[in-house]
Amino acid sequence: MASWTHPMEKLNNVTEFIFWGLSQNPEIEEICFVIFLFFYLVILLGNFLIMVTVCQGNLFKTPMYFFLNFLSFVDICYSSVTAPKMIMDLLAKNKSISYAGCMLQVFGVHFFGCTEIFILTVMAYDRYVAICKPLHYMTIMGREKCNKMLLGTWVGGFLHSIIQVALVVQLPFCGPNEIDHYFCDVHPVLKLACADTYIVSAVVTANSGTIALGSFVILLISYSIILVSLWKQSAEGRRKALSTCGSHIAVVIIFFGPCTFMYMRPDTTFSEDKMVAVFYTIVTPMLNPLIYTLRNAEVKNAMRKLWSRKAFWEASGK
Template identity: 45%
Template structure:
């Protein structure tokens, strides 16, 4: 840690949470009680699982490890946050900062793998109950815990050998304008983001609570709405806060993390749209085989494929960018980090990386878009042949999907087919993808969908009845 790089900075100042002395005291008490609850609650779960022999099963073994890891996750940051609230000299040494960062990423990575292990345990228990004890034997459980520990090792190694960059932070230029303009934009984007959260959560909630919507089409739509919340949350909250601040700085690690999440969730959305197009194809062109083809296992498989594809897409790009040297310019003419803009700031020749970005993001985007358009054309041609030229029903079914596809892919194609833009127009295209499209998706699917309208009416009647009974 002492020889991590050639930095002359030996300590960092953590600005933390600002406010009056009374506010800080209230926050200190609140976070102290929360941290006490974290420690006692998770230790109680671990203790109970250890002492009660009835809980000595794979499920509770994994749960105990998750609870123990949660204690570690909170302990990496919360105690220092509490002490810093009541002190003016909020300084952390370089070594301590690097150590804290490593532990945050290490324990966070462990948590992710543990959650996957717990999902696998539930899958075996529900889908293969007769083989549960054979598959989830003690050796398998220990192996899953060991695998979860590999992520921290790789994370710490990556943090130690991140790259030889001198640049440790980037400046996001964002949207410029007068103070009045920025206030208007802040209010506008805040309302849009609120609409995204409420609208998409409403779609997810409605599909979960209404049994009439428990079908493959709405299962995929719920996942799309949930993904839209994630897409917006990667950039919009920071964009809103940066509009009213002059010091728009993002650390190197945060910039890389944001970029990875943008591409992971963006890639996931593309595959989800393909899955929804496939669902419509089966429903319209093979209605008698719909429930056989789109069975629950197929739907879950499509969701898993979408997340895996998004992750692979992000990691592929990340592996090329993370080791680029950044030793000079650090201003990004956008409100968020993205690979084309970051590569422009690298000290090395970025020409060879232009092909990587175009091949990965650009071709993936245009290829997916063309595939979707071809699938819709094929569906319409099939319906036209079967119904003697009457396309009204098919167009009514597909219109919402086509609208969403065009809204999502048009900005992506513009941005990634020209991976090194010379103008700032692409950041306005980002605004469409991060704010406009996710905000319109719930409206498109609710206003143009009869089943959603009826389900909304049922929910409204149920709430009205429940209120007066």
């Protein structure tokens, strides 16, 4: 494996990392470029459409849509940390990233990824209260409580990512500098450190694994309680609740499955890792708007009203 080093005064003499990317085959890279550019545009447009619909369609006052709005915002940010660079690299001969850029990617991936996990967990709690304690819903899920929970998701994501970056930054890198991935993540970067990374890797796995698995278990328990309590409701109430919960459960499975596979194991990398990473950095943020709009009558109605109002304004403007 080729190494690229540059003499610097400090121990860390690697100033950039080289990505191997998704493929070394130019023809496959060109096909991937078209596919992932389309996916990224769908992520931006789909999530932006949900944000506009929630804010303009008077849904923002409802706790579920309050959190859905921020989930869409996090999805845009999360995919934007890796997707634009990956898409550009598919057509570039030199797939390089600076050391600082690499550390920023590690921070961004874990900050927005962890925040998304916490928002999904809070949304599960919101559904639990709405279905299991409907009479107390507006009292329990007041705006002040929602704001505090939202702040908690951002603070939790920030603390998690700062720990991850702090563990990586203190390690020396002296070459080789080639990463068998399409973005900087903790485990692929740790493999290049010129030091024993066993303890750091164990702490990273414990940190990420606890958050991913812990949140997943909480979500499973929440939705199990919800599904059990639904049998006591009327057929119409059950159908409406299942429609909403079904979309949440689909998002949770699609997002947490790959995340748990990646971060619940020790410092080992598999050839499948890149495709699994594509799933939670690009595919999930793209599917979220589709899942939430296709299975949610309120969002669809709000969109219809929004666009019919827009069409009316345009017509009257003429």
